[in-house]
Amino acid sequence: MASTTPLSRTALTFYTLVALIAFAANSVFCRLALSNEQAVSLIDPSSFTAIRLASGALMLALLMLLTSVKGRSKQDLATQDIATQNLVTNDKLSTKKHGSYLAAGLLFVYAIGFSYAYVLLDTATGALVLFAAVQISMMMISYLQGQRLNLLEIIGALVAFAGFGYLVWPSLSLGSETLSITGLVLMAISGCAWGGYTLLGKGTANPLFATGYNFIRTLPLVVLMLAIVWLLSGLVSVTQIQSDPAGLVFQLSTQGVVLAILSGALASGVGYALWYQALRGLSANHAAVLQLSVPVIAAVGGVIFVGEKISLHLIICASIILFGIALVILAKTKSKL
Known part of the structure; x- marks a missing residue:
């Protein structure tokens, strides 16, 4: 069962800060591993995705095991009723009670799209498009479920879409290659x-276990993906192997594998676990506002670790998009007052 002990301000600040950095680190790790500006890629997108999900599943499985052991220890102190203790343990470890195959499928689509997009996008742009697509898609799904938008939410959505239009416009101009439309679509x-x-996952009784089992459920999809890539690689010519923008050839290096493990085990596994801890002390609106910082942190990471440059055009687009999303979040906050 999830802990109900209130978080101290220090603990809440620590969990939140580390989790947000972990979210941004995913973009940096992925971009470092998959950048198409290197002479030879450190790893291909499918292998990066496979290692990321597998290492994330392993890390979360370990965290679930530790949580179960801790829960059993507390149960031993409270009661000697073995039957009750086994009931609690079985409830936590039952895959039927945590997560779903639909959620696992969406998690897999997120991970594979994320990897292939970062072959074509820089760190800051990728994080901005990802974050904005998350917020806008959640807003649209909520609307389709019957939650109507007020005037401020509509204005915010229009501003965010205008920012997207401005971001993409130079790339749609004849002869311009400012931004990869394929990368944009994949990240969206x-x-x-x-x-x-x-x-x-909203309202999940035990988010850690739900996330852990969702990661584990992606593993059959990972195996299927690797099989498909292996079959397609047999159709790729020697010339294409030297330059493989589609990621249809396995490419592995020690550095690439390490980056994929860091992305999966630390930035995803530990990062998600810490975020769920932070959510115990954050309102939904505060959590949404705090995530506005992720593209900014990722952009700084891209400059420091990847050597990327941030253009004035991207800064203006990011400001417009994030301002529009902030208006939507503000409108939701006001509607609940």
Whole structure:
């Protein structure tokens, strides 16, 4: 069962800060591993996704095991009723009670779209598109479920979409390659999948176990993906192997594997666990506002660790998009007062 002990201000600040940095670190790790500006890629997108999900599943499984052991210890102190203790343990460890195959499918779509998009997008742009797509998709799903938008929410949504239009416009101009439309679409799909995954997890009794079992449920999809890539790689010519923008050839290096493990085990596994701890002390609106910082943190990480440059155009687009999303969040806050 989830802990009901209130978080101290220090603990809440620590969990929140580390979790937000972990979210941004996912973008940095992925971009470092998959950047198409290197002579030879450190790892291909499918292998990165497979290692990320597998290492995330392993880390979360360990966290679930530790949580179960801790829960059993507390139960021993409270009562010697073995039957009750086994009931609690079985409830936590039953896959039928945590997560779902639909959520796992959305998690897989998010992860694979995320990896392939970062072959084509820089760190800051990818994080901005991902975050905005998550927020907008959640808003649209809520609308389709019957939650109507007020005037401020409509204005905020229009401002955010205008920011997206301004972000993409130079790339739609004849002869311009400012932004990869393919990368944009892939990251938008990834963000929409994560938005759906997030909504499915709302109200989950035990978020850690739900997330852990969802990661574990992605493993058959990971095996299927690797099999498909392996089959397609047999159709790729030697010339294409030297330059493989579609990621249809397995490419592994020690550095690439390490980055994928860091992304899966630490930035995803530990990061998500800490975020769920932080959510115990944050309102939904506060959590949404805090996530506005993720693209900014990712952009700084891209500059420091990847050597990327942030253009004035991206700064203006980010400001417009984030302002529009902030208006939507503010409108939700006011409607609940």
